[in-house]
Amino acid sequence: xxxxxxxxxxxxxxxxxxxxxxxxxxxxxxxxxxxxxxxxxxxxxxxxxxxxxxxxxxxxxxxxxxxxxxxxxxxxxxxxxxxxxxxxxxxxxxxxxxxxxxxxxxxxxxxxxxxxxxxxxxxxxxxxxxxxxxxxxxxxxxxxxxxxxxxxxxxxxxxxxxxxxxxxxxxxxxxxxxxxxxxxxxxxxxxxxxxxxxxxxxxxxxxxxxxxxxxxxxxxxxxxxxxxxxxxxxxxxxxxxxxxxxxxxxxxxxxxxxxxxxxxxxxxxxxxxxxxxxxxxxxxxxxxxxxxxxxxxxxxxxxxxxxxxxxxx
Amino acid sequence: xxxxxxxxxxxxxxxxxxxxxxxxxxxxxxxxxxxxxxxxxxxxxxxxxxxxxxxxxxxxxxxxxxxxxxxxxxxxxxxxxxxxxxxxxxxxxxxxxxxxxxxxxxxxxxxxxxxxxxxxxxxxxxxxxxxxxxxxxxxxxxxxxxxxxxxxxxxxxxxxxxxxxxxxxxxxxxxxxxxxxxxxxxxxxxxxxxxxxxxxxxxxxxxxxxxxxxxxxxxxxxxxxxxxxxxxxxxxxxxxxxxxxxxxxxxxxxxxxxxxxxxxxxxxxxxxxxxxxxxxxx
Numbered sequence: 001x002x003x004x005x006x007x008x009x010x011x012x013x014x015x016x017x018x019x020x021x022x023x024x025x026x027x028x029x030x031x032x033x034x035x036x037x038x039x040x041x042x043x044x045x046x047x048x049x050x051x052x053x054x055x056x057x058x059x060x061x062x063x064x065x066x067x068x069x070x071x072x073x074x075x076x077x078x079x080x081x082x083x084x085x086x087x088x089x090x091x092x093x094x095x096x097x098x099x100x101x102x103x104x105x106x107x108x109x110x111x112x113x114x115x116x117x118x119x120x121x122x123x124x125x126x127x128x129x130x131x132x133x134x135x136x137x138x139x140x141x142x143x144x145x146x147x148x149x150x151x152x153x154x155x156x157x158x159x160x161x162x163x164x165x166x167x168x169x170x171x172x173x174x175x176x177x178x179x180x181x182x183x184x185x186x187x188x189x190x191x192x193x194x195x196x197x198x199x200x201x202x203x204x205x206x207x208x209x210x211x212x213x214x215x216x217x218x219x220x221x222x223x224x225x226x227x228x229x230x231x232x233x234x235x236x237x238x239x240x241x242x243x244x245x246x247x248x249x250x251x252x253x254x255x256x257x258x259x260x261x262x263x264x265x266x267x268x269x270x271x272x273x274x275x276x277x278x279x280x281x282x283x284x285x286x287x288x289x290x291x292x293x294x295x296x297x298x299x300x301x302x303x304x305x306x307x308x309x310x311x312x313x
Numbered sequence: 314x315x316x317x318x319x320x321x322x323x324x325x326x327x328x329x330x331x332x333x334x335x336x337x338x339x340x341x342x343x344x345x346x347x348x349x350x351x352x353x354x355x356x357x358x359x360x361x362x363x364x365x366x367x368x369x370x371x372x373x374x375x376x377x378x379x380x381x382x383x384x385x386x387x388x389x390x391x392x393x394x395x396x397x398x399x400x401x402x403x404x405x406x407x408x409x410x411x412x413x414x415x416x417x418x419x420x421x422x423x424x425x426x427x428x429x430x431x432x433x434x435x436x437x438x439x440x441x442x443x444x445x446x447x448x449x450x451x452x453x454x455x456x457x458x459x460x461x462x463x464x465x466x467x468x469x470x471x472x473x474x475x476x477x478x479x480x481x482x483x484x485x486x487x488x489x490x491x492x493x494x495x496x497x498x499x500x501x502x503x504x505x506x507x508x509x510x511x512x513x514x515x516x517x518x519x520x521x522x523x524x525x526x527x528x529x530x531x532x533x534x535x536x537x538x539x540x541x542x543x544x545x546x547x548x549x550x551x552x553x554x555x556x557x558x559x560x561x562x563x564x565x566x567x568x569x570x571x572x573x574x575x576x577x578x579x580x581x582x583x584x585x586x587x588x589x590x591x592x593x594x595x
Binding site: 008010011014015017018019021022023024025026028029031032035036039087088089090091092094095096098099100108110111112114115117118119120121122123124125126128129130175178179182206207208209211212229232233235236237238239242243263266267270271282283286289290293294297298301305 | 321322324325328329331332333334335336338339340342343346347349350353397398399400401402403404405406408409410419421422423424425426428429430431432433434435436437439440441460463464467491492493496517520521522523524527528531548551552555556563566567570573574577578581582585
């Protein structure tokens with residue numbers, strides 16, 4: 001094959017052009033890392049690495065910047081959204097692959113995937129004008145009066161329910177990542193060999209037992225990859241969260257408090273940064289986010305590839 | 314014996330009901346969000362939204378003509394940059410480098426890059442295109458969006474070209490055609506519908522992007538078609554108007570959201586239909 005195109009000069013030209021185009025992906029990834037790193041050097045040399053990540057001080061006036069509040073906000077919203085989304089998404093995948101009648105499988109799967117097509121600004125609008133008032137008038141007071149009365153859980157529900165808080169942001173994020181987890185889980189479930197499932201049915205297993213003992217153990221690598229991929233996507237979600245999280249740089253135990261994530265801080269403060277060290281710290285935040293999401297996505301890809309290899313055998 | 318059987322049956326029924334509930338929850342959110350946007354959007358939509366430029370803050374009336382035009386220009390320029398690079402890059406992976414380690418490496422990197430936070434790409438473009446030039450510009454926004462498009466187009470092109478049977482290429486080789494002619498005249502034709510779908514889906518992906526435009530194309534309250542200057546976009550205008558204090562702004566944000574959503578859902582569903590019609594799956 002290689003000898004096929006080296007003889008013809010036009011072919012050499014065309015193959016070089018395509019090669020350059022595909023190498024642009026590498027250039028972008030390396031370029032983003034390099035540019036963010038060099039832009040954040042002033043902040044790195046001033047605040048260090050460990051100190052920047054662990055300091056909760058974010059004060060543009062005193063020019064003292066630490067990322068801990070942002071990283072904490074990102075961590076809480078993504079963890080909470082995964083906790084909400086994963087059971088629902090896996091349930092959807094089980095429903096679409098094992099329970100729904102054939103004529104419903106396609107339409108329901110497609111409808112769930114449409115959730116991924118809705119742009120995040122629309123989720124933000126909806127969250128800000130519709131979900132947030134519902135949260136502050138009905139759901140959050142109800143949570144406060146039930147779970148908030150329990151001895152330990154009480155610290156999660158302190159403060160006045162405003163609807164602009166970690167809980168609302170996490171719920172919106174969870175809706176946004178459901179389609180990713182659900183479609184990858186569905187694809188993984190579909191790869192379970194029919195023979196194995198039929199054998200279990202022949203032994204008298206119920207449908208749930210087949211799912212629990214055959215399908216899920218067989219496809220857990222793929223499902224896990226899907227969950228990590230969703231985590232990677234949730235880390236970088238900006239607009240939907242920017243609407244409903246407020247921009248409050250402090251660490252709070254209450255889910256009913258406003259907070260800040262890395263993305264929200266970038267969206268709100270990037271164009272307002274008036275000093276060099278402020279801007280550099282924001283680039284530093286972007287670098288932290290880029291590294292976090294790149295590593296997460298790489299781990300997800302690793303598991304998905306391993307799953308693929310396992311099933312193709 | 315009988316007791317364990319009933320217990321197993323009850324467990325089965327409970328699990329099946331929970332999974333059905335999960336599907337209903339997913340559908341509930343979809344219907345809730347779409348219906349909410351449609352109800353608010355239709356109530357707020359006026360023809361002046363498309364035909365007039367923004368009124369001064371606090372003054373009733375006006376529209377978002379500048380943002381519609383700006384959005385179209387930014388997206389069109391992003392397509393002009395992103396689509397050729399993506400299609401050609403995918404061609405390299407599926408044809409000239411097929412089966413090589415480098416093809417696999419770039420393919421995996423692209424998969425990762427599809428999900429890299431778009432706001433990070435915005436900060437990157439700010440550092441290389443906005444600050445050195447000293448001003449926000451439509452071009453910077455277009456480049457940011459094209460960087461998001463490239464991996465999407467590249468991966469679908471690669472997959473679609475791989476689906477074209479190798480024997481088809483051999484038939485063309487046997488007629489004495491050089492490889493580039495085989496690719497352009499045979500392989501591209503065989504995969505045209507698939508590549509087109511990939512382009513459609515990448516457009517749907519970037520048309521709703523807001524975060525990478527915040528610090529690249531920025532915003533502009535006046536009508537402008539100059540890509541060298543800050544230019545308004547629908548998504549950034551929606552953000553600004555929704556967060557603003559005036560009811561008339563909120564109404565326009567809803568109406569603009571409706572337009573953006575209809576456009577994106579239309580393209581997404583069109584892409585799906587083409588895929589199903591051409592490849593008979595999903």
